[in-house]
Amino acid sequence: MSKIKALVVDDSKIMRSQVKRALDQLMIAEFEYEEAMDGEDALEKFNDDIDILFVDWNMPKMTGVEFSRAIRDKGYDKIPIIMVTAEKSMGKVDKALNEGGANEYITKPFTADKMSKAISRYFDDNGQIATGGEEEGDEKKSFFSSILKS
Amino acid sequence: MITEELKKADHIPAKVTEVVRESVINTFASICGEAPEFVDDPEVGSRPLNGIIGNIAVFNPELTFSLMMALPKDTALKISDAFLGMELPFDSDDMGDLIGEIANILAGEVAANIEKVGFRGQSSLPTATRGSDLTLFMPNKPPTEKMLFNSPCGQFMLNMAMSESK
Numbered sequence: 663m664s665k666i667k668a669l670v671v672d673d674s675k676i677m678r679s680q681v682k683r684a685l686d687q688l689m690i691a692e693f694e695y696e697e698a699m700d701g702e703d704a705l706e707k708f709n710d711d712i713d714i715l716f717v718d719w720n721m722p723k724m725t726g727v728e729f730s731r732a733i734r735d736k737g738y739d740k741i742p743i744i745m746v747t748a749e750k751s752m753g754k755v756d757k758a759l760n761e762g763g764a765n766e767y768i769t770k771p772f773t774a775d776k777m778s779k780a781i782s783r784y785f786d787d788n789g790q791i792a793t794g795g796e797e798e799g800d801e802k803k804s805f806f807s808s809i810l811k812s
Numbered sequence: 813m814i815t816e817e818l819k820k821a822d823h824i825p826a827k828v829t830e831v832v833r834e835s836v837i838n839t840f841a842s843i844c845g846e847a848p849e850f851v852d853d854p855e856v857g858s859r860p861l862n863g864i865i866g867n868i869a870v871f872n873p874e875l876t877f878s879l880m881m882a883l884p885k886d887t888a889l890k891i892s893d894a895f896l897g898m899e900l901p902f903d904s905d906d907m908g909d910l911i912g913e914i915a916n917i918l919a920g921e922v923a924a925n926i927e928k929v930g931f932r933g934q935s936s937l938p939t940a941t942r943g944s945d946l947t948l949f950m951p952n953k954p955p956t957e958k959m960l961f962n963s964p965c966g967q968f969m970l971n972m973a974m975s976e977s978k
């Protein structure tokens with residue numbers, strides 16, 4: 663089973679550690695990590711081997727939404743982008759979804775259980791990224807449901 | 813428009829104070845496991861702090877709410893244990909990182925809740941200040957509100973100031 667390469671983007675080292683710790687607790691896949699401390703750093707570290715992105719919003723130099731938009735604009739339509747952020751107003755959620763092209767939105771502080779509910783559907787039974795797109799409506803439904811459960 | 817109303821105010825309106833108080837309670841309940849209690853103490857803020865302060869602002873082009881979250885050393889240590897499952901050394905860079913992140917979480921909650929009373933703003937990046945005999949004061953005397961809380965992680969204070977954005 664090949665490892666899932668996750669790029670964790672947050673200006674807080676503590677929060678990057680928290681994301682990694684939560685993912686390691688999930689047992690839905692085996693992860694290896696690349697870390698970046700802001701959107702610019704993440705753009706430099708992003709490559710075709712990255713399978714999934716965990717992105718904070720409020721960072722210096724380039725925000726998480728700007729970084730996510732840049733990834734989508736490069737043509738990476740399928741890679742899951744999970745916003746992990748303290749921003750929680752519905753206007754911000756909408757912006758992350760529509761402007762940033764994020765797939766999911768997890769509010770801080772989070773637990774492994776909250777992380778699991780948000781990202782499990784992106785993995786198959788073999789711990790690999792699930793292939794096959796979902797309808798936009800389903801994505802939005804899941805997106806808002808993870809907010810409401812937070 | 814509440815922003816116009818706030819710009820003319822010589823004190824922070826009760827509806828804003830209540831929203832911020834509720835946001836503090838929600839934030840620390842999610843970290844410490846139980847909701848903190850607001851303490852009505854007229855002497856709040858008059859005693860020097862030995863601990864750490866997380867600073868952040870919720871702002872729009874017209875108005876800025878500065879939030880200063882003041883945590884005594886023991887409270888900061890307990891919060892690190894509650895948040896991370898281990899106590900961080902008080903003097904470490906990681907402690908500053910953590911308290912900044914908690915200020916960020918609080919500002920996210922404040923920004924979301926304050927929208928309900930008509931103020932739409934965004935969060936700044938957080939900073940943290942550690943020291944002993946720290947005194948919170950406002951040189952230009954903008955409208956301020958000081959709040960004291962007792963939580964399962966210990967006592968802490970929030971100082972909020974309202975000023976025009978520059």
